[in-house]
Amino acid sequence: MTWQLKLLVLAPLMVVFFALSFFVFPPDGEEVGRLAFTGPGTTSSTLLLNAGEVSFWTDVDIRYEGASPLAYHVDLSQGGSQVATASCDPLASKSVELSWLKTFDGVTHLERGRGKMGCTATLPASGPTTIAATLLLDSHGSPVTLKKADLAIRQVAP
Numbered sequence: 194m195t196w197q198l199k200l201l202v203l204a205p206l207m208v209v210f211f212a213l214s215f216f217v218f219p220p221d222g223e224e225v226g227r228l229a230f231t232g233p234g235t236t237s238s239t240l241l242l243n244a245g246e247v248s249f250w251t252d253v254d255i256r257y258e259g260a261s262p263l264a265y266h267v268d269l270s271q272g273g274s275q276v277a278t279a280s281c282d283p284l285a286s287k288s289v290e291l292s293w294l295k296t297f298d299g300v301t302h303l304e305r306g307r308g309k310m311g312c313t314a315t316l317p318a319s320g321p322t323t324i325a326a327t328l329l330l331d332s333h334g335s336p337v338t339l340k341k342a343d344l345a346i347r348q349v350a351p
Contacts, residue, residue, distance in 0.1 A: 222349035251283035
């Protein structure tokens with residue numbers, strides 16, 4: 194069997210293996226909370242988090258023209274004091290994308306899926322943590338249809 198034929202046989206198996214590995218061994222631990230957005234604004238939730246790194250994922254469905262119109266600003270507080278912040282672009286390139294669909298017809302962008310954004314926060318201590326997130330939407334005067342832009346909070350268990 195030639196190496197080209199072996200590659201044709203093995204490549205689909207490798208794709209299935211790597212796809213399934215995300216469900217068996219989820220990247221960045223487990224989702225510990227989610228803030229739902231269907232438009233710009235601020236929402237918050239108090240979660241019991243561990244000291245250490247917190248990663249942020251997006252679950253987005255948007256159609257827009259022009260430049261990326263979305264951004265999150267995230268504040269994390271413990272005991273009434275701000276302990277960390279993060280600024281995240283849900284449409285920038287992501288280190289992990291799950292079920293991501295991205296199309297561009299020369300005018301309109303359509304993006305839909307879940308992915309790990311390039312922003313994190315580090316908590317100094319474990320305990321109840323209030324996460325207040327603001328979704329900013331700047332359409333630059335162009336049409337935007339936002340169906341959802343949820344912010345998912347993930348953390349590796351200790």
